[in-house]
Amino acid sequence: MTTLQDCQALDAQDPLRPLRDLFTLPPGMIYLDGNSLGAAPRAAAERAATVVQQEWSQGLITSWNAAGWVDLPQRLGNQFAPWIGAGADEVVFTDTTSINLFKVLTAAARLAREDAPQRKKLISERSNFPTDLYIAQSVCAEYGLELVLLEPEEIAAALTPEVAICMLTHVNYRTGAMHDMAAVTAAAHAQGILCVWDLCHSAGAVPVDLKGANADYAVGCSYKYLNGGPGAPAFVWVHPRHADRFWQPLSGWFGHSAPFAFTPGYEPAAGIRRYLCGTQPIVSLSLLQCGLDTYEAARPLGGMAALRTKSLTLTDLFIRLVEERCAGHGLGLATPRDHAARGSQVCLTRDEGAYAIVQALIARGVVGDYRAGSGAAPAAGKGDGGTAHKDILRFGFTPLYIGFEDVWNAVEQLRQVLESGEWRRPEFNQINAVT
Amino acid sequence: MTTLQDCQALDAQDPLRPLRDLFTLPPGMIYLDGNSLGAAPRAAAERAATVVQQEWSQGLITSWNAAGWVDLPQRLGNQFAPWIGAGADEVVFTDTTSINLFKVLTAAARLAREDAPQRKKLISERSNFPTDLYIAQSVCAEYGLELVLLEPEEIAAALTPEVAICMLTHVNYRTGAMHDMAAVTAAAHAQGILCVWDLCHSAGAVPVDLKGANADYAVGCSYKYLNGGPGAPAFVWVHPRHADRFWQPLSGWFGHSAPFAFTPGYEPAAGIRRYLCGTQPIVSLSLLQCGLDTYEAARPLGGMAALRTKSLTLTDLFIRLVEERCAGHGLGLATPRDHAARGSQVCLTRDEGAYAIVQALIARGVVGDYRAGSGAAPAAGKGDGGTAHKDILRFGFTPLYIGFEDVWNAVEQLRQVLESGEWRRPEFNQINAVT
Numbered sequence: 001m002t003t004l005q006d007c008q009a010l011d012a013q014d015p016l017r018p019l020r021d022l023f024t025l026p027p028g029m030i031y032l033d034g035n036s037l038g039a040a041p042r043a044a045a046e047r048a049a050t051v052v053q054q055e056w057s058q059g060l061i062t063s064w065n066a067a068g069w070v071d072l073p074q075r076l077g078n079q080f081a082p083w084i085g086a087g088a089d090e091v092v093f094t095d096t097t098s099i100n101l102f103k104v105l106t107a108a109a110r111l112a113r114e115d116a117p118q119r120k121k122l123i124s125e126r127s128n129f130p131t132d133l134y135i136a137q138s139v140c141a142e143y144g145l146e147l148v149l150l151e152p153e154e155i156a157a158a159l160t161p162e163v164a165i166c167m168l169t170h171v172n173y174r175t176g177a178m179h180d181m182a183a184v185t186a187a188a189h190a191q192g193i194l195c196v197w198d199l200c201h202s203a204g205a206v207p208v209d210l211k212g213a214n215a216d217y218a219v220g221c222s223y224k225y226l227n228g229g230p231g232a233p234a235f236v237w238v239h240p241r242h243a244d245r246f247w248q249p250l251s252g253w254f255g256h257s258a259p260f261a262f263t264p265g266y267e268p269a270a271g272i273r274r275y276l277c278g279t280q281p282i283v284s285l286s287l288l289q290c291g292l293d294t295y296e297a298a299r300p301l302g303g304m305a306a307l308r309t310k311s312l313t314l315t316d317l318f319i320r321l322v323e324e325r326c327a328g329h330g331l332g333l334a335t336p337r338d339h340a341a342r343g344s345q346v347c348l349t350r351d352e353g354a355y356a357i358v359q360a361l362i363a364r365g366v367v368g369d370y371r372a373g374s375g376a377a378p379a380a381g382k383g384d385g386g387t388a389h390k391d392i393l394r395f396g397f398t399p400l401y402i403g404f405e406d407v408w409n410a411v412e413q414l415r416q417v418l419e420s421g422e423w424r425r426p427e428f429n430q431i432n433a434v435t
Numbered sequence: 436m437t438t439l440q441d442c443q444a445l446d447a448q449d450p451l452r453p454l455r456d457l458f459t460l461p462p463g464m465i466y467l468d469g470n471s472l473g474a475a476p477r478a479a480a481e482r483a484a485t486v487v488q489q490e491w492s493q494g495l496i497t498s499w500n501a502a503g504w505v506d507l508p509q510r511l512g513n514q515f516a517p518w519i520g521a522g523a524d525e526v527v528f529t530d531t532t533s534i535n536l537f538k539v540l541t542a543a544a545r546l547a548r549e550d551a552p553q554r555k556k557l558i559s560e561r562s563n564f565p566t567d568l569y570i571a572q573s574v575c576a577e578y579g580l581e582l583v584l585l586e587p588e589e590i591a592a593a594l595t596p597e598v599a600i601c602m603l604t605h606v607n608y609r610t611g612a613m614h615d616m617a618a619v620t621a622a623a624h625a626q627g628i629l630c631v632w633d634l635c636h637s638a639g640a641v642p643v644d645l646k647g648a649n650a651d652y653a654v655g656c657s658y659k660y661l662n663g664g665p666g667a668p669a670f671v672w673v674h675p676r677h678a679d680r681f682w683q684p685l686s687g688w689f690g691h692s693a694p695f696a697f698t699p700g701y702e703p704a705a706g707i708r709r710y711l712c713g714t715q716p717i718v719s720l721s722l723l724q725c726g727l728d729t730y731e732a733a734r735p736l737g738g739m740a741a742l743r744t745k746s747l748t749l750t751d752l753f754i755r756l757v758e759e760r761c762a763g764h765g766l767g768l769a770t771p772r773d774h775a776a777r778g779s780q781v782c783l784t785r786d787e788g789a790y791a792i793v794q795a796l797i798a799r800g801v802v803g804d805y806r807a808g809s810g811a812a813p814a815a816g817k818g819d820g821g822t823a824h825k826d827i828l829r830f831g832f833t834p835l836y837i838g839f840e841d842v843w844n845a846v847e848q849l850r851q852v853l854e855s856g857e858w859r860r861p862e863f864n865q866i867n868a869v870t
Contacts, residue, residue, distance in 0.1 A: 024492040033496045040492035048483040048718065056665055057459040057475035061468045061802065069665060096713025098687030099534060126699060131688035131713065134701035138686040142577070149699065223714070230491055230504060230717035251573040252533030253566035262807065264561060264584065266569035278531025278566065279658070282665035283483065284716030367496065372697065 001324055007317070010404035015301050016310055022294050023227070023401045030406045030413075032368045035173075035201060035345050035396030038227035041290040051286045069282045073254075074273065076285070077235060079292050080226075083304060084199060084218070085209030086237050093233045093288060094254075094276050097200060097221045100236040101135045103248035103275050104217035105167065107238070108194045109143040110246045112164035116192060119164035123148045123155065127388050129173045132198055136167055151388075152177065156187060163193045170208070171201035171343030174371050174392055176315075176335040178206060178343045182213040189214065200224060203235070204295060205311065205344035205398075207304050210237060217242070225344070225398055227291035232284050236275045243271045252277030294400055310399035311344040314407055318346050318395065321411040329418040334387040345396040347371075347387075354391035359428035360417045366410045368395040436759055442752070445839035450736050451745055457729050458662070458836045465841045465848075467803045470608075470636060470780050470831030473662035476725040486721045504717050508689075509708065511720070512670060514727050515661075518739060519634060519653070520644030521672050528668045528723060529689075529711050532635060532656045535671035536570045538683035538710050539652035540602065542673070543629045544578040545681045547599035551627060554599035558583045558590065562823050564608045567633055571602055586823075587612065591622060598628045605643070606636035606778030609806050609827055611750075611770040613641060613778045617648040624649065635659060638670070639730060640746065640779035640833075642739050645672060652677070660779070660833055662726035667719050671710045678706045687712030729835055745834035746779040749842055753781050753830065756846040764853040769822040780831040782806075782822075789826035794863035795852045801845045803830040 011017060023039045025031055031039055055067040064070045077091035084091070094100070105122075112119055122140055124133060126149040133149070140147045145165070150158055152172075159166065166188045171178045185195045199220030202208055204227075210218055218237040222228035247268035253259045254276035257267045268274035298307055315335070322331060332349035336342050350357065358370040373390040395410070417423050446452060458474045460466055466474055490502040499505045512526035519526070529535070540557075547554055557575050559568060561584040568584070575582045580600070585593055587607075594601065601623045606613045620630045634655030637643055639662075645653055653672040657663035682703035688694045689711035692702045703709035733742055750770070757766060767784035771777050785792065793805040808825040830845070852858050 024488075026493050026495070029495075031495060037491075037496045037499075039495065040487065044491070045484065045488050048487045049480065052475065052483045052664070052722070053459075053480050056472075056479070058461050060461070060464075060466060060474065061472045061804065062797075063665070064472075095530070095534070096687065096715075098713035099530065099685060102685055128699075130691070130697050130699060133699050134686045134688060134691065137701050138682075138684045142684060221714070229487070230498070231714040231720070232716060234713070247573075249573045249577060250534060250537055251569045252531065253569060256565070256569065262565050264563075264565060264568050266572050278533035278669070279656070279666040280531075281667060281716035281719030283722060284719040285666070287487070287718060362497075369496065 002317070002320055004405070004408050007404040007408040010313065014310065014403065016298065016306055016399055017403065019294065019297055019301070020401045020403065022297060025401065028365050030366045030410050032366065032395040032397065032402070032410060034398035035224050036369055037230055038224055038291060038398065039401055040229070041227055041294050043290040043293065044229065044287050047287055047290050048283065051283050072282065072285050073276055073280055076288060076292060077272070080235065083208070083295060084203055084237065085211050087211065087240070090240060090272050091235055091237045092272050092276055093222060093235045093285065094280055095233060097198070097219050097234040098131045098135055099250065100219040100234050100275070101132060101198065102139065103250055104196055104219060104236060104238065105136060105139040105165065107242065107246050107248045108165050108196055108217060109139055109145060111242065112194060113143060116164060119162060120144065121146050121148050121163045122165045122167060123150060123158050123163050124167045125150060125152055125155070125169070127172060127174055128169050129198065129200065132167065132169060155184065159188050159191045159193055161191055163191065165194050165196060167196040169198040169200065171206065173201055174334070175347050175387060176343040176345040178202070178341050180340065181208070181215065185213045185215050201343055201345070207308055215239065222288050222291065226288070227294055228288035229284060229291065232288040232291070233280060236272070238272055238275065240271070243274070247274050250277040254278060298400065307399045311397055312339050312342070314397040314399060314402060314404065315342060315344065315346050317404060317407050318397065318411065321407065322348065322414065325411055325415050326418055332387070332390070334390070334392055344398065345394060347395070348393040349387050349390040350393065351390070353423050354393050355431070356423040356428040357417055358393050360423040361413055363428070364413045364417065366413045368393060370394065437752070437756055439840070439843050442839040442843040445748065449745065449838065451733065451741055451834055452838065454729065454732055454736070455836045455838065457732060460836065463800050465801045465845050467801065467830040467832065467837070467845060469833035470659050471804055472665055473659055473726060473833065474836055475664070476662055476729050478725040478728065479664065479722050482722055482725050483718065486718050507717065507720050508711055508715055511723060511727060512707070515670065518643070518730060519638055519672065520646050522646065522675070525675060525707050526670055526672045527707050527711055528657060528670045528720065529715055530668060532633070532654050532669040533566045533570055534685065535654040535669050535710070536567060536633065537574065538685055539631055539654060539671060539673060540571060540574040540600065542677065542681050542683045543600050543631055543652060544574055544580060546677065547629060548578060551599060554597060555579065556581050556583050556598045557600045557602060558585060558593050558598050559602045560585060560587055560590070560604070562607060562609055563604050564633065564635065567602065567604060590619065594623050594626045594628055596626055598626065600629045600631060602631040604633040604635065606641065608636055609769070610782050610822060611778040611780040613637070613776050615775065616643070616650065620648045620650050636778055636780070642743055650674065657723050657726065661723070662729055663723035664719060664726065667723040667726070668715060671707070673707055673710065675706070678709070682709050685712040689713060733835065742834045746832055747774050747777070749832040749834060749837060749839065750777060750779065750781050752839060752842050753832065753846065756842065757783065757849065760846055760850050761853055767822070767825070769825070769827055779833065780829060782830070783828040784822050784825040785828065786825070788858050789828050790866070791858040791863040792852055793828050795858040796848055798863070799848045799852065801848045803828060805829065
């Protein structure tokens with residue numbers, strides 16, 4: 001049996017342990033929801049004060065140049081690019097994931113219409129994050145494509161010459177299951193299919209090598225593992241082989257080749273800059289830098305390889321402790337045990353009370369979240385590991401600031417919530433909006 | 436002749452004078468660029484600290500509900516709606532002006548395609564702000580419309596049954612010339628044409644009555660007269676008669692009727708909420724509230740009527756002082772003298788040195804900005820008052836924080852720059868990016 005002392009020993013040996021001090025976390029809280037909203041870097045408070053009190057209040061309009069606001073989307077993109085296997089001048093932070101997805105899906109749909117008009121399908125995963133499906137639905141309607149939703153295990157066989165675009169989220173938001181990006185992309189390309197990847201739950205959480213996988217387009221948010229702040233602007237990457245082909249329809253002035261020439265006709269900038277559109281929310285964008293800087297601090301301590309090793313050790317430990325210490329309480333595992341197929345979160349299922357158990361844990365200072373199941377049991381062999389219909393208790397493990405003793409304590413609280421039955425209390429059964 | 440004492444007397448009588456103390460402005464600076472980036476409200480520093488250090492750092496994921504992040508776009512929209520003649524639940528702050536324009540132009544194009552497919556033109560003004568034209572170009576390409584660019588005096592005659600959409604910016608960014616929104620909208624509607632208004636240079640600057648004018652769609656930014664902060668999210672308004680017809684193509688989860696139900700199919704929310712898309716930049720959005728609050732403070736002092744009276748007195752005074760004290764230096768006036776046709780800025784022309792004069796003024800603490808002319812002289816009777824080809828010195832007058840002695844001092848500095856010829860120095864002739 002694993003002991004508290006084992007966990008403390010893991011913390012003592014953890015080379016990434018000092019990074020925890022880069023974040024502010026409420027005293028006594030174990031925050032396992034960094035996959036929904038990342039914790040605040042300590043540096044964010046001072047950065048906010050500088051941007052508001054100096055750059056805006058004192059610098060005013062001159063700060064567009066003097067404080068470098070004007071190329072912040074590109075500068076942050078260049079700082080972050082190596083963490084997802086992208087090159088210089090290939091990534092920008094701008095707008096939202098939904099809007100960036102609209103840009104790249106439209107670009108891909110136009111490319112497909114030009115190069116392979118007979119391809120009429122856009123395939124994705126039924127349990128993809130809903131906003132991705134909503135945007136795909138819109139683009140399909142405009143470009144005469146059929147949106148085909150599949151279970152993960154059906155995707156390989158669905159990569160046929162009828163398909164124009166395969167749009168997948170690398171790590172599933174519900175289950176934490178991870179696709180093999182290189183293998184899926186290679187299989188898709190073998191059939192002439194373009195691949196669009198949503199990295200919301202993988203950027204900063206797992207190793208990503210977009211160029212190595214030869215992906216076509218990618219988007220992702222910055223407010224989860226990247227700790228950019230609530231609703232911080234998202235990123236977009238386009239493989240250089242596509243970047244100059246077609247301009248996306250959100251053709252605002254920041255994507256113009258000469259935005260300050262104020263010419264009446266749109267001329268898209270070369271490369272990724274044409275995926276910019278309007279003026280960005282500079283305060284939120286500036287705070288994102290603090291989140292990216294915490295990754296820079298991880299670089300000399302082993303970088304993404306060290307983060308991944310710790311992440312897997314954390315999630316392995318959580319699974320093991322739940323199975324050792326919460327046995328007999330009806331919990332199931334929705335997240336793959338296979339390291340190669342796991343992101344940086346662990347999701348548990350329970351036939352009854354998942355929502356209330358999460359609320360009871362939050363009341364005890366262990367913050368995870370809840371995701372409702374579809375309700376309808378899938379046909380045999382279908383569904384995301386058979387869990388799509390089940391309610392889920394979701395726990396994210398950010399190796400930058402979560403430690404091994406945290407995992408012990410979280411499971412101990414979960415055990416007490418289950419053994420005491422306190423989750424049945426009415427106050428834990430009131431539904432709030434959850435993001 | 437107008438004297439400094441006259442100006443000081445105007446300040447002494449100004450009921451809005453106390454509002455100046457709601458803003459931080461660099462000591463000694465006369466900031467006449469609030470039509471590009473508004474000044475920072477004093478409250479912004481504390482609000483930024485609260486959002487970052489409490490709501491994000493301590494509240495974390497719970498702040499989506501506990502701090503009201505989740506409906507901030509609607510709440511701010513409702514606070515602001517009366518200032519543009521919109522009703523409750525008709526306005527949201529979200530995304531950027533360019534993106535919101537894409538949403539409403541697409542909605543209008545779809546509406547026109549449905550109701551009047553024979554209409555094949557989208558008309559606008561040649562000297563409209565370029566990003567509006569770029570977005571219109573994109574929407575026209577998608578919907579088979581022809582983008583027709585006109586001089587202001589050609590618009591009335593161009594409102595014909597071939598036109599689907601008339602897209603205008605209420606106050607011209609270069610000249611400060613203002614359209615008669617009610618008259619243009621009535622003339623357009625008489626021909627069955629939908630009217631889209633860009634309020635970037637009029638929201639908070641001049642009286643706007645969207646419902647009174649019976650407009651169809653409107654967008655605008657919040658970082659100019661509304662003092663929302665650099666790149667703060669823009670707003671979008673749709674007349675309730677159109678809001679539920681067609682969903683705009685940026686169909687992200689925040690525009691869904693039940694965003695947190697995580698259903699795979701998109702169902703647009705009723706009303707303006709369907710114009711939301713992705714997760715908003717909460718820190719920037721929160722600071723916008725401080726800007727809107729400065730308008731609330733103006734309400735008991737006379738509200739928009741008092742702001743408009745002061746704005747016209749400021750711009751009249753500036754024009755008069757320039758003509759009295761800078762005569763013989765080759766300055767022309769690009770802004771209409773007619774109050775009904777003037778926004779809250781004054782633009783001067785000069786055949787030579789406009790850029791350098793602006794830089795020399797900035798060095799003296801008088802911050803205006805420069806906009807290049809097209810260079811080519813228009814045909815007789817064409818062009819925006821004959822000034823489209825001319826370089827412009829642009830001065831914005833925000834009645835919330837600009838006083839009458841400021842106007843005196845600004846013109847005095849301009850006089851000295853012109854009389855001394857110091858603008859010819861090389862350091863004032865180096866071009867930077869200007870926004």
